[in-house]
Amino acid sequence: MIAAQDLHKEFQFPQEGESQLSSDTDLEDTDGKNARTGKGMAAKKGKKAVGDKTKGGGAGRVPGVSWVNGHQQENGMENITLFEMVKMGKSATQSIVDDWIEAYKNDRDVALLELINFFIQCSGCKGAVSGEMFRNMQNSEIIRKMTEEFDEDSGDYPLTLSGPQWKKFRISFSDFIAVLVRQCQYSIIYDEYMMDTVISLLTGLSDSQVRAFRHTSTLAAMKLMTALVNVALNLSINMDNTQRQYEAERNKVIAKRANDRLELLLQKRKELQENQDEIENMMNAIFKGVFVHRYRDAIAEIRAICIEEIGVWMKLYSDAFLNDSYLKYVGWTLHDKQGEVRLKCLTALQGLYFNRELSNRLELFTSRFKDRIVSMTLDKEYDVAVQAIKLLTLVLQSSDEVLTAEDCESVYHLVYSAHRPIAVAAGEFLFKKLFSHRGPEEEGLPRRGRQSLNGSLIKTTVFFFLESELHEHGAYLVDSLWECASELLKDWETMISLLLDEAVPGEEALTDRQETALVEIMLCAIRQACECHPPVGRGTGRRVLTAKEKKTQLDDRTRITEMFAVALPLLLAKYCVDIDKVTNLLLIPKYFDLDIYTTGRLEKHLDALLRQIWEVVDKHTDTEVLEACSTTYQYLCNDEFTIFNRVDIARSQLLDELVDKFNRLLEDFLQEGEEPDEDDAYQVLSTLKKISAFHNALDLSKWDLFTSNYRLLNTGLQNGDMPEQIVIHAMQCTHYIVLWHLAKVSDGSLLKGDMVTLRKQMRAFCLMCHRYLNSINTAVKEQAFTILCDLLLIFSHQIMSSGREQLESLVYIPDSSLQVELLSFIMDHVFIDQDDENSSTDGQQDDEASKIEALHKRRNLLAAYCKLITYNVVEINTGADIFKQYMRYYNDYGDIIKETMSKTRQIDKIQYAKTLILSSQKLFNEMLSELGLSVDRSSSAFCGIKELARRFSLTFGLDQLKTREAIAMLHKDGIEFAFKEPSPQGEGGPPLNLAFLDILSEFSSKLIRQDKRTVHMYLERFMTFQMALQREDCWLPLISYRNSLQAGGDDDTMSVISGISSRGSTVRSKKSKSVTANKRKIPDEENSCSSSDAAWNNREQNVQTAVMMHSPHLTSTVLRDPKKMRPEDNYTTAYTMPTEQHPHQPVLPQQQPQHHHQAAIDYNTQVTWMLTQRQQAEARQQQERVSLHYAKMRNHMQQAIRRGSGLMEDDEEPIVEDVMMSSEDRLEDINEGMDFDTMDIDLPASKNRRERTELKPDYFDPSSIMDDSVLNVSMF
Secondary structure (H helix, E strand, C coil): CCCCCECCCCCCCCCCCCCCCCCCCCCCCCCCCCCCCCCCHHHHCCCCCCCCCCCCCCCCCCCCEEEECCEEEECCEECCCHHHHHHHCCCCHHHHHHHHHHHHHHCHHHHHHHHHHHHHHHCCCCCCCCHHHHHHCCHHHHHHHHHHCCCCCECCCCCCCCCHHHHHHHHHHHHHHHHHHHHHCCCHHHCCCHHHHHHHHHHHHHCCCCHHHHHHHHHHHHHHHHHHHHHHHHHHHHHHHHHHHHHHHHCCCCCCCCHHHHHHHHHHHHHHHHHHHHHHHHHHHHHHHHHHHHCCCCCHHHHHHHHHHHHHHHHHCHHHHCCHHHHHHHHHHCCCCCHHHHHHHHHHHHHHHCCHHHHHHHHHHHHHHHHHHHHHHHCCCHHHHHHHHHHHHHHHHHCCCCCCHHHHHHHHHHHHCCCHHHHHHHHHHHHHHHCCCCCHHHCCCCCCCCCCHHHHHHHHHHHHHHHCCCHHHHHHHHHHHHHHHHHHHCCHHHHHHHHHCCCCCCCCCCCHHHHHHHHHHHHHHHHHHHHCCCCCCCCCCCCCCCHHHHHHHHHHHHHHHHHHHHHHHHHHHHCCCCHHHHHHHCCHHHHCCCHHHHHCCCHHHHHHHHHHHHHHHHHCCCHHHHHHHHHHHHHHCCCCCCCHHHHHHHHHHHHHHHHHHHHHHHHHHHHCCCCCCHHHHHHHHHHHHHHHHHHHHCCCHHHCCHHHHHHHHHHHHHHCCCCHHHHHHHHHHHHHHHHHHHHHHHHCCCCHHHHHHHHHHHHHHHHHHHHHCCCCCHHHHHHHHHHHHHHHHHCCHHHHCCCCHHHHHHCCCCCHHHHHHHHHHHHHHCCCCHHHHHHCCCHHHHCHHHHHHHHHHHHHHHHHHHHHHHCCCCCHHHHHHHHCCCCCCHHHHHHHHHHHHHHHHHHCHHHHHHHHHHHHHHHHHHHHHHHCCCCCCCCHHHHHHHHHHHHHHHCCCCCCCCCHHHHHHHHHHHHHHHCCCCCCCCCCCCCCCCCHHHHHHHHHHHCCHHHHHHHHHHHHCCCCHHHHHCCCHHHHHHHHHHHHHHCCCCCCCCCHHHHHHCHHHCCCCCCCCCCCCCCCCCCCCCCCCCCCCCCCCCCCCCCCCHHHHHCCCCCCCCCCCHHHCCCHHHCCCCCCCCCCCCCCCCCCCCCCCCCHHHHHHHHHHHHHHHHHHHCCCHHHHHHHHHHHHHHHHHHHHHHHHHCCCCCCCCCCCCCCCCCCCCCCCCCCCHHHHCCCCCCCCCCCCCHHHHHHHHCCCCCCCHHHCCCHHHHCCCCC
16 A cells, blocks of 8 residues: 655645536546445436536525635635635534535535545645546546645645644544534435535545545545434434324324324335435445445554444444444454554443443354453553453443353452553452442341441452462552442451451351451551552552542541551550561551540550550561561651650650660670570570661660670671671661761761761771671671671762761771772672572572572672762772673673663763773683683684673764773773783794784774774784784784774775674664673683873874884885875874883884884884885785685675574674775775775674674685675675
């Protein structure tokens, strides 16, 4: 199909200068789609004779008013068109239709031409049907002519344009058609002219290849059909009334029977029957000519229009349309691939199932398509899933027997969906299924209490909650049921009764598990009533409450306070020893209105609550319970309320007792000469747990707990036999002490001496945690590491931000030894394999949940350390050991490492680049230590490092100017590392790390043209003349790297050599995507690389570089033309090279470092002699180089073509370049002497990347050259 382009927001229509139309001409249906028997369409087969007017056509025109080419004219002045009137919507649709009907009565040809142009213009066509076209052209010819005049500059047309004006136009367009038919339903639509012409036109347009015509005409035809259905319905009602009147008159006795009335009734019924037959013929023409073809149109919007309207027909005129002949179209379209169409199907069916009378006639359809509707509850489109659930709810209301238990269960679990509309719809279905049916035995039950109807419904809710086996999602269940069952969920009186009252004889009491579930549901209902927003994971945020909702919220909070202020102490007393129940019950007071304790004279119940909290603290050592008690005290101790003193006294008495007990136990525990027994250790631990839990929410500074805890930690460090849990909680408690002290200092409420005390305590505690990093206990080390990271971050230079310069003395910067130990901890406890961890733990680690929990813990540890890097607390280069694990542990920590690299790059781009290259160097050294000194560049380890370097290069983005200095520094460090170590083979062999240049070439594409020259010159400082002439396999990394720097030297385009040897320099597709790679296990070993950076960072444009004047500059192994040779004193560089001689820079025999000028003269003499000897062999060397490049390219293409399937999903599509050998005879640089002609070969997207690990070590082996028959491409 041709998706024709449409016009823009404003439409201008060319007009033709015709004055009057004198003949009636119709648009014919050339395809014969609308042929039908009887009156109407069949009568329109041929052309009408000129002047053949019927029913007043052309008579009685209003003087001075005429219609020309669809434009209304009055006294020669052109007025607004019908399309523009409907578009602007300034006039009522009724008046527009009335004006058109009046014009039709005056001259139906002109008015009909206006209506035809209205549909054409509504499609966005700039053309107009003229009177001549209307008289002399066939229907198909007119449509073809309009298609030719269609504006294809834009794909938009009125029905697809956005904005309020065009949304209103769509509504006005539909209303116009409906009103037009309604106003014409008594005469004009039966004149065998207007409707036949319009239907013929719309049918032809709906079959057009132009989308705008097809879309607009389909909408018009479907709305026209809907209007005709209304007319047919009215005719059917009138016929039934006439028939009843006729039967009533005929049944009268002969003396009272009015024969004239019988004659009139018979005549009226006959006319109505003829009209109904005519309407049915019109509807059949539209249905068969438009709907049957367009309900499966390629455009989803057109299909949706058809399905939406057929639903309206079946609902309006069920006697005619609600049968299997029409329902099948809706059923078939339930499988449509577009969610918009499926949504229209469901909404159409909802209108049918909502009516019980209609739903009874859908039994066959329901049995046929029920399974499809049930499966749509899991539709990928959320809106479709919601409507599918609502439709099943209507099906459930119509009949309980239609849906099976399996069908219902597939909907039940959706109450826990994270998408709230789906969950709410599923909650309504659940409520209708389980709670809406009342048996006769439930009638007459009390309204509240254990024996009430709500009591049984609450039990049913509890049973469902337990059977779903998602016990931690009680808040989701309550939220799902809130809109339909809020009255039930707010019946807290019945819930309290179920928990406190004893079961009556014959009643089954709740089990312990059911009571726990009921307490959780009760707490979730209280939270939902008081907070009035969905739980975490549902909804984007808190919405603004209306006045009515705020009043309901206050009323509910008052009811909760009055009810639970009395009941909560009783509930705590009954379930005091149950951890789960007590934890949930202790969270209820934070939703209280504390003023009610005073206004309602409920102080005695407050005292009872405080006593029960004391009992809970005394009996429990579970951290969750203790923290709930601490939170409750924190909320109740609000000095804004009158109950503050009462609660504060109770809290202080509790804490005094706990602190005294702790000090007493600690003295006994530490003074014993022998090892303390388990009972003493348990008492100390339980008391310490309680103090630590309270210190989390409350300030306990006045009890001076730092000394006791520090003494406990110091003793444990000296003796080494302290139980791990005591050490962990002692560190946690001391951490809270330091933070509360800092909070007071930050507020300015303490004196200067307090700041000194805080500084001493903080540093002593950090030193203590530092020493505990060497503990043999893993849990203790993890706690020390976590607290250290938090303290280093809190007391970093960030503490002085926001105008807090007075805290400068508290800044704590970790020394190098601490940074090393923190990094060592990460490497030893985070970057480990799951199997290694399993071998060191008990059998519980085999459980999948335990593995996930362990991974979550390791991720937290890594995140804590990475925050130190991103906030510049530790040196950025310490991240090198983290970054090098990016590929190996991508699935576990890839997101954390990637975010850390992003933040680090924002802090310091140069230091970030140096860290990346250091990561690559560390991996390279680890590979050498594992595989030996000989580097196999096809090994998985080397390819893994190369792939990691490619990933690193992508993090610099596309703006090369922003990262110019950083990339240049990266290459500098990489070059120095490659030439740092001498050759293990002795003089004449390649340096040990020379293969690293192959990895470094991955970053060449990020260099701009000027910097490539500068880096190339810096590279040649480390090369001897013999190195430039080497062609053995071991020297290929140097050749590849040099080519990557030379490529694009003049035009910023990369050569094919660079593209093959360094993936970062290939010609890439428009969108570069990340690649997900398998983990590669690489041994860890550190290596540091020193480099001189000071001179490199000094950027001087167009300045003479002294060192380049006295150093050999070997830009190529081929002699340049004299006209292209540049003097050494005219080099323009982006960066100035260091002036000092690199310790590993090769020195020619005649060159003495201490005599620069003499060395330069000796070097020039030597070069002159060498160049003289090389003149004769220059042609052979040039040919050899060309062959090597050609062999490399062909070898790469051969590997790419021979690869099998198995694409990586995120790769972009590569472009492989072919290199044509130069026919020039001049001896020039390879970049200047070769003509690069490229051809694009469409290869699978990932083959060039995935097979990187399969590359052979020798790219330049001439034996690997494929002949032209393999590629079927002529190379010359």
